[in-house]
Amino acid sequence: MAASFAELWSELLPFGRDELTGGYRRYSWTQADAACRDWFARTATGLGLRTDCDRNGNLWAWWDDGASGRAVATGSHLDSVPDGGAFDGPLGIVSAFAAIARLRASGFRPARPIGVAAFTEEEGGRFGVACLGSRLLTGTIDPAVARDRFDSGGVSLADAMRAAGRDPELLGADEDLLADLDCYVELHIEQGSALDGLGAAVGVGEGIWPHGRWRFDFAGRADHAGTTRLADRRDPMLPFAAAVRAARIAAAASGALATFGKVVAEPGAANAISSAVHAWLDARAPDEAGLDGMVEEIAAAAAAAAVEHGVGLELRQESFTPLVSFDPSLRDRLVGVLAAAGMQAPVLPTGAGHDAGVLAARLPTAMLFVRNPSGVSHSPAEHAEPADCEAGVTALAAVLADLAGQ
Amino acid sequence: MAASFAELWSELLPFGRDELTGGYRRYSWTQADAACRDWFARTATGLGLRTDCDRNGNLWAWWDDGASGRAVATGSHLDSVPDGGAFDGPLGIVSAFAAIARLRASGFRPARPIGVAAFTEEEGGRFGVACLGSRLLTGTIDPAVARDRFDSGGVSLADAMRAAGRDPELLGADEDLLADLDCYVELHIEQGSALDGLGAAVGVGEGIWPHGRWRFDFAGRADHAGTTRLADRRDPMLPFAAAVRAARIAAAASGALATFGKVVAEPGAANAISSAVHAWLDARAPDEAGLDGMVEEIAAAAAAAAVEHGVGLELRQESFTPLVSFDPSLRDRLVGVLAAAGMQAPVLPTGAGHDAGVLAARLPTAMLFVRNPSGVSHSPAEHAEPADCEAGVTALAAVLADLAGQ
Numbered sequence: 001m002a003a004s005f006a007e008l009w010s011e012l013l014p015f016g017r018d019e020l021t022g023g024y025r026r027y028s029w030t031q032a033d034a035a036c037r038d039w040f041a042r043t044a045t046g047l048g049l050r051t052d053c054d055r056n057g058n059l060w061a062w063w064d065d066g067a068s069g070r071a072v073a074t075g076s077h078l079d080s081v082p083d084g085g086a087f088d089g090p091l092g093i094v095s096a097f098a099a100i101a102r103l104r105a106s107g108f109r110p111a112r113p114i115g116v117a118a119f120t121e122e123e124g125g126r127f128g129v130a131c132l133g134s135r136l137l138t139g140t141i142d143p144a145v146a147r148d149r150f151d152s153g154g155v156s157l158a159d160a161m162r163a164a165g166r167d168p169e170l171l172g173a174d175e176d177l178l179a180d181l182d183c184y185v186e187l188h189i190e191q192g193s194a195l196d197g198l199g200a201a202v203g204v205g206e207g208i209w210p211h212g213r214w215r216f217d218f219a220g221r222a223d224h225a226g227t228t229r230l231a232d233r234r235d236p237m238l239p240f241a242a243a244v245r246a247a248r249i250a251a252a253a254s255g256a257l258a259t260f261g262k263v264v265a266e267p268g269a270a271n272a273i274s275s276a277v278h279a280w281l282d283a284r285a286p287d288e289a290g291l292d293g294m295v296e297e298i299a300a301a302a303a304a305a306a307v308e309h310g311v312g313l314e315l316r317q318e319s320f321t322p323l324v325s326f327d328p329s330l331r332d333r334l335v336g337v338l339a340a341a342g343m344q345a346p347v348l349p350t351g352a353g354h355d356a357g358v359l360a361a362r363l364p365t366a367m368l369f370v371r372n373p374s375g376v377s378h379s380p381a382e383h384a385e386p387a388d389c390e391a392g393v394t395a396l397a398a399v400l401a402d403l404a405g406q
Numbered sequence: 407m408a409a410s411f412a413e414l415w416s417e418l419l420p421f422g423r424d425e426l427t428g429g430y431r432r433y434s435w436t437q438a439d440a441a442c443r444d445w446f447a448r449t450a451t452g453l454g455l456r457t458d459c460d461r462n463g464n465l466w467a468w469w470d471d472g473a474s475g476r477a478v479a480t481g482s483h484l485d486s487v488p489d490g491g492a493f494d495g496p497l498g499i500v501s502a503f504a505a506i507a508r509l510r511a512s513g514f515r516p517a518r519p520i521g522v523a524a525f526t527e528e529e530g531g532r533f534g535v536a537c538l539g540s541r542l543l544t545g546t547i548d549p550a551v552a553r554d555r556f557d558s559g560g561v562s563l564a565d566a567m568r569a570a571g572r573d574p575e576l577l578g579a580d581e582d583l584l585a586d587l588d589c590y591v592e593l594h595i596e597q598g599s600a601l602d603g604l605g606a607a608v609g610v611g612e613g614i615w616p617h618g619r620w621r622f623d624f625a626g627r628a629d630h631a632g633t634t635r636l637a638d639r640r641d642p643m644l645p646f647a648a649a650v651r652a653a654r655i656a657a658a659a660s661g662a663l664a665t666f667g668k669v670v671a672e673p674g675a676a677n678a679i680s681s682a683v684h685a686w687l688d689a690r691a692p693d694e695a696g697l698d699g700m701v702e703e704i705a706a707a708a709a710a711a712a713v714e715h716g717v718g719l720e721l722r723q724e725s726f727t728p729l730v731s732f733d734p735s736l737r738d739r740l741v742g743v744l745a746a747a748g749m750q751a752p753v754l755p756t757g758a759g760h761d762a763g764v765l766a767a768r769l770p771t772a773m774l775f776v777r778n779p780s781g782v783s784h785s786p787a788e789h790a791e792p793a794d795c796e797a798g799v800t801a802l803a804a805v806l807a808d809l810a811g812q
Contacts, residue, residue, distance in 0.1 A: 023628075023673070082673035083628065083681070125675065191633035211632060213676055222429075222489065222785030225665035225688040226617055226757035227597035230658055232781060237666050241650035244643055252636055259631035260643050262676045263669060267429070267488040269531065270619055270668045270686035272784040275489070280676035282631040351632035375638060378678040379628035 003047060003101035005393050006386065008094045012039050013086060023083030023380035027151075028057075028121035028132070029160040036078040036090075040118050043097055047104070049116070054177055055170040056136040057120040057161065063100055064113035070182035072110075072403040074099075074396065075117030077133070077355065081125050085382025087189040091370060091389065093118055095187045099397035110404040112182060119355045126151045126160070130213075130319060134355035138362050139173030146171055178362055183330055183403065186356040187368040187396050189384050193375030194348050201391035203348045204334050205326050205367030208357040210291050211284035212320035216243060216302060219312035222267060222275035236277040237265065239305035239313065246301030247281060250294045256285035257351055258294060280318070284351040288323055324357040327364035334366050334399055341398040343391070352377075368395055409453060409507035411799050412792065414500045418445050419492060429489030429786035433532035433557075434463075435566040442484040442496075446524050449503055453510070455522070460583055461576040462542040463526040463567065469506055470519035476588035478516075478810040480505075480802065481523030483539070483761065487531050491788025493595040497776060497795065499524055501593045505803035516810040518588060525761045532557045532566070536619075536725060540761035544768050545579030552577055584768055589736055589809065592762040593774040593802050595790050596754070599781030604752050607797035610740050611732050611773030612755045614763040616697050617690035618726035622649060622708060625718035628673060628681035642683040643671065645711035645719065652707030653687060656700045662691035663757055664700060686724070690757040694729060730763040733770035740772050740805055747804040749797070758783075774801055 016024050016032030026032045037059060044051045044061030052060040064071070076092025096116040103110075120133030127149040135141040147158040147168050158168035195203050218236035244260050251258035262280040281298060285291035299315055306313040331347065338345040348369060356365040370384050370392040384392075422430050422438030432438045443465060450457045450467030458466040470477070482498025502522040509516075526539030533555040541547040553564040553574050564574035601609050624642035650666050657664035668686040687704065691697035705721055712719040737753065744751040754775060762771040776790050776798040790798075 081675045081678050084678075088630075123675075123677070128676070130677065191630040192635070193638075209632070221782065221787070223781075224494075224597040224758060224783035225667055226615070226663060226690050226759065227783060228663075228781065229598070230654070230663070232599070235665070237650055237669070238654055241647035244647035245651070248636070248644055257632060257634075257636070259641070259677075259679055261631055261671065261678045261680050262674050263643070263671050265667065265669050268668050269487045269529075269784065270534075271529070271536070271665075271688050272487050272490075272667045273665055274667050275785065282677050284632050352630060353632065375629075375634065376627065377630035377633060378675065379630075379681065381627070 003098065005094060005098040005389055008043060008097055012036065012090055012094060015039065016080065018083060021083045021380055024080035024086060025082060026078060026080040027126035028079050029164040033079065034164065040078065040093070044116065047097060047101055049100070054137065055172065055174055056133050057166055058133045058137060059118040061116040062113055063110055067110045067113040069112045071113035071115045071180055072400060073115040073117055073181050073184040074186065074400060075119070076186050076188060077119045077122035079121050079123050079125060081123045081378045083380060084123070084378050085380055087382050087384055088191070088377055089122060091189050091384065091392070092187040095389070095393050095396050098393045099400055102393065102397050103401055108401055111406045112404040114400055114404050122355055127157050128318065130353050131355050131358045134358040136171050137174050137177065138358055140358060143171035181363050183364040184356055184359045185366045185368065185399055186354055187370065187392055188354060189377065189382065190369040190372040191350065191352045191377035193372060195346065195369060195371040196373045196375070198346050200344060200346050201371050201388045202338065202343055202395045203346045203369040204331055205369060206331070206347045206349045207326055208321070208324040208353060209284045209286055209349065209351045210288045210321060210323040211351060211353060213318045214281040214283065214295060215316045215318050216240070216279045216281060217314040218277040218306060220274055220276060223273040225271045225273055228273060233273055234310040235273045236311045237274050238309045239302055239311050240277045240279050242305035243279065243298060243302035246298045250297040254285060254290050254294045256283070256290055256294050258283045258298060321353050321357060324360045326360060326366050330364045330366045333402070334368070337398050337402045338395055341394065343395060345395070368392065368399070409504065411500060411504040411795055414449060414503055418442065418496055418500060421445065422486065424489060427489045427786055430486035430492060431488060432484060432486040434485050434527035435570045439485060440570065446484065446499070450522065453503060453507055460543065461578065461580055462539050463572055464539045464543060465524040467522040468519055469516055473516045473519040475518045477519035477521045477586055478806060479521040479523055479587050479590040480592065480806060481525070482592050482594060483525045483528035485527050485529050485531060487529045487784045489786060490529070490784050491786055493788050493790055494597070494783055495528060497595050497790065497798070498593040501795070501799050501802050504799045505806055508799065508803050509807055514807055517812050518810040520806055520810050528761055533563050534724065536759050537761050537764045540764040542577050543580050543583065544764055546764060549577035587769050589770040590762055590765045591772045591774065591805055592760055593776065593798055594760060595783065595788065596775040596778040597756065597758045597783035599778060600754050601752065601775060601777040602779050602781070606750060606752050607777050607794045608744065608749055608801045609752045609754045609775040610737055611775060612737070612753045613732055614727070614730040614759060615690045615692055615755065615757045616694045616727060616729040617757060617759055619724045620687040620689065620701060621722045621724050622646070622685045622687060623720040624683040624712060626680055626682060629679040631677045631679055634679060639679055640716040641679045642717045643680050644715045645708055645717050646683045646685050648711035649685065649704060649708035652704045656703040660691060660696050660700045662689070662696055662700050664689045664704060727759050727763060730766045732766060732772050736770045736772045740774070743804050743808045744801055747800065749801060751801070774798065774805070
């Protein structure tokens with residue numbers, strides 16, 4: 001049984017990798033997803049773990065022979081953003097399996113069950129809801145709403161699950177499972193380069209910035225690009241451009257982050273003025289007041305430009321995650337365990353959402369970050385050095401041994 | 407045999423119409439295109455015309471029994487932009503058939519042959535080259551280059567033609583056909599509202615503004631939208647937004663037109679900074695010096711913003727059509743014929759490209775415009791009143807009778 005980090009990592013690496021870009025397209029309930037799920041089950045079984053799929057499609061692997069009480073959960077997700085990197089998500093799952101293999105080889109026997117989770121659609125890459133699996137588990141999204149989310153090809157989550165052999169009618173809060181969990185510790189590649197600046201291989205999460213996604217629908221009027229006078233135009237591309245500019249200015253002014261990464265122009269002909277431009281704003285800030293103020297500023301600039309160009313604007317919040325502070329005593333315990341293992345782990349905030357942030361509302365959660373020298377993430381260039389990945393496994397093994405030990 | 411304008415119009419109307427938007431998706435060599443081509447052949451045959459498809463896939467219907475000498479050609483195109491209107495293109499062909507039916511019913515017999523053409527892919531909606539059929543006919547595009555153009559699904563023109571039962575190896579300049587043509591008169595819906603302002607149902611074309619299409623490729627770096635510091639970003643959406651803004655400012659300053667109607671962001675995830683943004687600029691101006699100056703100004707603004715944000719920029723001219731002045735004596739002759747028929751037809755310039763503009767390099771060409779009250783074009787809302795369409799038929803019949811008469 002392959003059980004070193006490097007062996008497990010190389011087994012998972014090929015699934016869902018795009019040959020052209022080198023990026024990953026592991027969207028939930030696709031063939032690439034099924035290949036990753038098969039790998040999860042095969043690996044867990046090889047490690048002597050009991051596998052399970054919860055009613056929301058999240059995978060679990062349990063080390064619970066001889067253990068009792070509520071479980072220490074770890075894990076992350078297997079799905080990717082479009083053309084994402086190999087590490088965001090999978091690193092936490094491969095590290096969990098490698099840590100368990102190492103603990104087992106050392107003769108450790110958990111007093112509490114240890115569970116490894118692979119949450120479904122953390123990235124929202126197919127159905128547009130980030131942390132979909134953990135939101136369903138904790139009841140923070142209505143299962144009827146989730147079933148009716150559509151991918152870009154017009155397939156609903158319900159249909160995609162049915163095609164993958166899952167029953168979408170089972171979706172919804174899973175109080176029994178939550179009651180069985182004592183805490184959740186997620187290991188993740190850092191999505192920034194703070195650890196690199198601090199010279200540390202591993203860090204501990206402090207909390208997650210409040211963040212959300214807003215959809216801007218600019219409604220103009222399709223017209224011939226070669227004949228329509230400027231004065232007669234209602235071109236939605238112009239207020240969209242103003243919104244992009246305003247987002248950058250507002251983010252810089254408030255020490256926050258604002259990004260338009262997705263835009264769709266209709267009908268999308270080079271010789272036609274657009275009838276509509278749809279754009280998505282991703283915004284994050286250290287606190288909720290700052291986030292609200294920044295989004296209001298961007299919305300006001302977009303609205304003023306829309307009026308100037310005779311364009312309609314509808315603005316809708318598609319998702320929002322309040323400030324998450326990870327459990328302070330769990331966090332301090334992790335820092336102490338790592339220090340005892342000889343690792344100085346700095347405590348870091350992050351702007352990225354994670355399943356640990358969603359679960360934090362229901363149980364103590366914590367995060368471990370592994371150094372990302374370039375800071376690049378959501379990109380094929382995302383990378384962590386093998387030695388730092390090994391340090392992550394060492395850290396996670398120490399944490400699991402502490403939390404699930406006698 | 408249905409032969410009134412209204413009857414012919416209503417027969418063609420259903421093909422390629424999208425039920426959701428009400429717009430047309432008549433792209434060359436698709437099923438919708440085949441349905442339009444069948445309609446053309448059926449209608450021409452019903453009117454006693456001889457039909458023909460030239461080596462470049464342009465359709466022809468000939469009224470040449472008893473006629474001799476070089477032909478008077480008329481017509482337009484059947485293809486549409488994505489979600490275009492019903493009139494842009496088809497109006498010229500339906501009007502030509504209706505004019506011929508009316509002339510025939512009146513006992514007129516042409517001394518010269520009259521030809522009705524339906525040029526392939528005038529809009530460039532599938533393979534990205536406007537006036538593809540007339541460019542091939544006149545040899546202004548290399549047939550090898552044309553065969554290798556790809557649609558958005560990766561299908562080449564060569565393969566699309568083969569799938570439609572046409573031989574792409576035959577593509578290329580057709581000097582025999584050109585030698586048979588005396589002149590070409592294209593009737594088209596006005597793509598602006600100048601005639602409405604002048605209170606005229608029909609106008610005569612003066613010329614076509616020089617115009618072209620430029621592709622902007624902004625190359626940035628994909629990164630996580632929630633964690634990458636503003637200072638570390640290379641976000642290509644920002645210089646794109648600067649280019650959109652610059653285009654509007656430059657066009658307003660030079661009395662010209664500049665439009666970004668098509669933009670593609672990669673990877674296109676709401677929570678990822680784009681790795682690349684591809685955008686297409688459509689630019690038109692009264693003269694070539696003005697056009698060049700405007701495009702240079704937009705390119706300079708885009709380049710400066712790209713440098714500011716650490717983004718690469720490649721700029722490529724995808725097409726260019728120089729200033730077209732329609733044949734002055736043919737134009738004056740049309741104005742005279744219409745005046746004799748009781749119609750005051752103003753002479754108008756246009757920013758829109760047409761097959762008549764391409765053919766103008768090889769034979770005398772002219773255009774008739776039909777009033778468009780809203781000026782809207784390339785949109786499902788494009789419209790001409792039935793009475794104005796009838797006036798267009800009257801005008802075209804008078805012109806054909808004059809040009810092809812004894």
